[in-house]
Amino acid sequence: MDENILNSVIEITNKRDTDSLEISMSLALVEQIKCLRLIIYKRVNAEHTLTIRSNIDLIVHDTKSKYEWLEPEFVQNISDELNSCFKFSCLIHNKLENENEESWHPIVIGQQTVAVIYLNSIKLSREQQVLLNGFCRIYENYLSILKESECDKLTGLLNRQTFEVKVKRFSEQKNKKQLDELNSDNKRAPHQSISTWLAIIDLDNFKRVNDQFGHVCGDEVLLTFAQLMKKHFRNEDLLFRFGGEEFILVMEAPTSKILHIKLNEFKNAVNSHQFPFIESLTVSIGFTLLDPNMFISSIVDRADKALYYAKDNGRNTIHCFEDLIEQKLLQRHDPALNSPVELF
Incomplete structure (x- = not known):
């Protein structure tokens, strides 16, 4: 395994709260994959209507790791792709101009999509797609562990x-x-x-x-x-x-x-x-x-x-x-x- 990838995994799994986990996860992805933009969408109070918040919104301005972090906000206009990804837990790809593509990756815990990772990137190679899927599964597994540790087991509220x-x-x-x-x-x-x-x-x-x-x-x-x-x-x-x-x-x-x-x-x-x-x-x-x-x-x-x-x-x-x-x-x-x- 590439040493940089191994260090990224170590950094991700060193976190003890979901916010820090998502920041480390985002940085690891943009370092390993040619990303132009990365957004982590989270489902909020999913009992009734679908409410979504962009916990992480990261724009990459150049190849020298110049990033712009946008403020978290609630999504007012949910796109068809984002809605489908949350509702049906399906991976979605769209081709864009200039060899670019955008994709929505569901993060599923307990048979429910709790988050979606959105990527706007240069066309990914086979190796990059495998790496991206691996990072998503690491995030999914670790998010499940942290969710249990952060929430009260009876009520589901923060503990x-x-x-x-x-x-x-x-x-x-x-x-x-x-x-x-x-x-x-x-x-x-x-x-x-x-x-x-x-x-x-x-x-x-x-x-x-x-x-x-x-x-x-x-x-x-x-x-x-x-x-x-x-x-x-x-x-x-x-x-x-x-x-x-x-x-x-x-x-x-x-x-x-x-x-x-x-x-x-x-x-x-x-x-x-x-x-x-x-x-x-x-x-x-x-x-x-x-x-x-x-x-x-x-x-x-x-x-x-x-x-x-x-x-x-x-x-x-x-x-x-x-x-x-x-x-x-x-x-x-x-x-x-x-x-x-x-x-x-």
């Missing part, structure tokens, strides 16, 4: 182990997007400032459900609750099962008031939903601003304080940490700055 990495990357992408907008030549329309928030959602009196009906029934309630979260919040929001009956939401909103409205809509949806085995379910929610300059432990601690204020004051309510501080209902106290937790 606590991946929390810090995902929140950090979410914050970094948001900051980069804001900087790009500020540096853009198109400044005719002012951009509305969008903040990032972290909310902790706790199921009220859930211990009674386990005590009365058993843990199997309790798991059914948790699974139904997670499905409600997926249905109610946006594809780009981060949803975690943080432990037991505690969940975390990370999302963007212009103000705390607007976020409070969205959270209240979700709380009402939970209140009115018919859960298995129990007559009704309520939730308490505490949320805070996600400041990228703070320790992640301090941010979670603030949301947790707002949550426990909600639970100590009637449950089935929503409170914002910053509002509670302003109203002098809580005292500001963050963990010491010498915490070992990494900064964003």
Whole structure:
């Protein structure tokens, strides 16, 4: 095996999260194959309508590895080829002008196409086609392993182990997007400032459900609750099962008031939903601003304080940490700055 190819495989399989895996995979492909453009499309919340996001979009400008990374975005107009590749898990080739070709390669996990690799390239040789297929299978297998390690086995939401990495990357992408907008030549329309928030959602009196009906029934309630979260919040929001009956939401909103409205809509949806085995379910929610300059432990601690204020004051309510501080209902106290937790 060529030493460069072997090194590429080693680099790919050294990754421990899907985002890093996809970056390494993309770089390996454009180094080994004469690519003009490479896109990794991912299926998002596939239970209902097909929603697709371009996680990686890489343009190669010359043979000296001059790359342009485009921002991830949701696909508004899904091409027939991309749609067919996702729906029927089929490999598609199109010939273009000047000996170029484009192709769509399905990545299948558990009999479902979870991703598609799109290539715009110079006509590939037989050896390059074999190499491309091999890289796709490596990506497919390793993605399956990482998906299991990143997601909660019961609910399918992101788990606590991946929390810090995902929140950090979410914050970094948001900051980069804001900087790009500020540096853009198109400044005719002012951009509305969008903040990032972290909310902790706790199921009220859930211990009674386990005590009365058993843990199997309790798991059914948790699974139904997670499905409600997926249905109610946006594809780009981060949803975690943080432990037991505690969940975390990370999302963007212009103000705390607007976020409070969205959270209240979700709380009402939970209140009115018919859960298995129990007559009704309520939730308490505490949320805070996600400041990228703070320790992640301090941010979670603030949301947790707002949550426990909600639970100590009637449950089935929503409170914002910053509002509670302003109203002098809580005292500001963050963990010491010498915490070992990494900064964003």
